[in-house]
Amino acid sequence: xRIALLEDDVVVGxxxxxxxxxxxxxxxxxxxxxxxxxxxxxxxxxxxxxxWHVPDMSGREVLSWLREKQQSTVxxxxxxxxxxxxxxxxxxxxxxxxxxxxxxxxxxxxxxxDSLLRRIRxxxxxxxxxxxxxxxxxxxxxxxxVSGEPIEMTDKEYDLxxxxxxxxxxxxxxxxxxxxxxxRSTDVQSRxxxxxxxxxxxxxxxxxxxxxxxxxxxxxxYRLEKVSVPDDxxx
Amino acid sequence: xxxxxxxxxxxxxxxxxxxxQDAGHNVAVFATGAPLxxxxxxxxxxxxxxDWVVPGMTGFDVLKLFxxxxxxxxxxxxxxxxxxxxxxxxxxxxxxxxxxxxxxxHQELLARINAVTRRVQDASIGISEEVFGAFRFDPSGRQAxxxxxxxxxxxxxxxxxxxxxxxxxxxxxxxxxxxVVWGRPVSELSRxxxxxxxxxxxxxxLAxxxxxxxxxxxxxxxxxxxxxxxxxxxx
Numbered sequence: 001x002r003i004a005l006l007e008d009d010v011v012v013g014x015x016x017x018x019x020x021x022x023x024x025x026x027x028x029x030x031x032x033x034x035x036x037x038x039x040x041x042x043x044x045x046x047x048x049x050x051x052w053h054v055p056d057m058s059g060r061e062v063l064s065w066l067r068e069k070q071q072s073t074v075x076x077x078x079x080x081x082x083x084x085x086x087x088x089x090x091x092x093x094x095x096x097x098x099x100x101x102x103x104x105x106x107x108x109x110x111x112x113x114d115s116l117l118r119r120i121r122x123x124x125x126x127x128x129x130x131x132x133x134x135x136x137x138x139x140x141x142x143x144x145x146v147s148g149e150p151i152e153m154t155d156k157e158y159d160l161x162x163x164x165x166x167x168x169x170x171x172x173x174x175x176x177x178x179x180x181x182x183x184r185s186t187d188v189q190s191r192x193x194x195x196x197x198x199x200x201x202x203x204x205x206x207x208x209x210x211x212x213x214x215x216x217x218x219x220x221x222y223r224l225e226k227v228s229v230p231d232d233x234x235x
Numbered sequence: 236x237x238x239x240x241x242x243x244x245x246x247x248x249x250x251x252x253x254x255x256q257d258a259g260h261n262v263a264v265f266a267t268g269a270p271l272x273x274x275x276x277x278x279x280x281x282x283x284x285x286d287w288v289v290p291g292m293t294g295f296d297v298l299k300l301f302x303x304x305x306x307x308x309x310x311x312x313x314x315x316x317x318x319x320x321x322x323x324x325x326x327x328x329x330x331x332x333x334x335x336x337x338x339x340x341h342q343e344l345l346a347r348i349n350a351v352t353r354r355v356q357d358a359s360i361g362i363s364e365e366v367f368g369a370f371r372f373d374p375s376g377r378q379a380x381x382x383x384x385x386x387x388x389x390x391x392x393x394x395x396x397x398x399x400x401x402x403x404x405x406x407x408x409x410x411x412x413x414x415v416v417w418g419r420p421v422s423e424l425s426r427x428x429x430x431x432x433x434x435x436x437x438x439x440x441l442a443x444x445x446x447x448x449x450x451x452x453x454x455x456x457x458x459x460x461x462x463x464x465x466x467x468x469x470x
Contacts, residue, residue: 085342093346105323111327
């Protein structure tokens with residue numbers, strides 16, 4: 001999962017980044033409130049981890065900003081040295097989903113992150129097929145079928161399809177897509193993402209007639225969502 | 236909410252029962268696991284608070300039965316003196332949504348219960364969007380659309396618009412709007428409602444060419460009316 005981490009202590013930040021990445025997540029590290037807010041305005045993440053005391057805008061302010069302006073349901077985990085009951089209550093009431101007091105324990109952090117992600121996306125399985133409307137994705141054989149007809153795709157198109165269907169209902173940024181499909185190290189241009197999305201849309205005929213809709217969001221990314229098929233569409 | 240507590244210490248159980256009742260919840264306390272599992276209203280419970288060490292079957296056993304045999308989806312919080320990292324991790328990995336180490340603090344408990352509940356509700360409303368002609372409202376992302384175009388609404392504008400659409404055709408008084416959308420008496424809001432109504436009218440372009448008309452009703456409130464007109468036009 002793609003995690004945005006706000007932590008101004010570089011040593012602590014590096015340790016947490018390492019723990020999370022060793023568990024298979026990708027981590028974007030931020031050391032000030034304003035930098036994480038700027039990035040969150042144009043990129044989607046699966047989870048935010050916030051320290052309270054950071055330069056120029058506190059984690060608490062970042063939390064309120066996220067809940068009001070952006071990504072209103074994204075899981076947010078507070079990790080801070082502030083351990084008073086008032087602080088914990090204030091952060092939870094402002095919309096934090098969990099609150100950990102430093103020092104953070106590695107395995108507990110990973111378990112709490114997994115617990116948050118599980119509630120948001122209960123079905124992240126590596127073997128269970130993904131089935132939505134006429135679409136069936138067999139993750140073991142890497143085959144996509146539409147109403148039983150296998151669709152020929154390149155590896156990247158297949159990976160992109162899996163990403164979009166796993167995130168059905170969510171708005172995902174181009175950076176998020178390229179990171180999951182092409183990996184973080186490669187510098188993929190956003191046009192490449194758009195080209196692949198448009199090819200997948202065509203091949204899978206993603207549209208209301210098939211119970212889904214793929215919406216581009218200007219300057220941000222894409223959202224694949226379920227729509228109810230109109231009754232007269234069958235006629 | 237309806238909350239079940241598994242706690243063998245009668246004093247601790249009574250204190251928590253009082254805290255939760257004072258916060259407006261209904262509470263059922265169990266000293267051991269067996270009567271909890273046999274409880275006739277088990278499936279009506281909204282949230283479970285489980286102690287780990289109780290006589291007979293442990294809270295951890297109860298959690299495992301919930302997840303593997305009984306398929307209980309209500310959230311589970313662990314409240315226990317066991318503070319070893321391995322215990323926290325095993326409970327979370329087995330499906331617990333949060334883990335608190337005793338002694339439990341009053342306000343923190345209430346805030347964590349709210350946080351977990353909110354998370355579960357956010358996840359469940361995921362993809363059930365509301366469609367009204369050309370307009371769509373996605374409660375999970377708090378996103379409104381006119382046709383395929385995203386309309387940027389603030390959180391309160393989103394609530395207000397969705398409420399008006401759900402009650403299209405009816406005269407909605409300003410008292411009701413104040414109560415439902417703001418949760419405050421109309422006397423405290425003065426011009427706020429009118430300002431917001433005029434803003435959503437403009438942002439969503441609630442006009443006959445989009446199939447709707449938003450009418451102020453003098454001295455009474457507002458009525459959103461569906462207009463059966465020609466084809467829809469995105470704003």
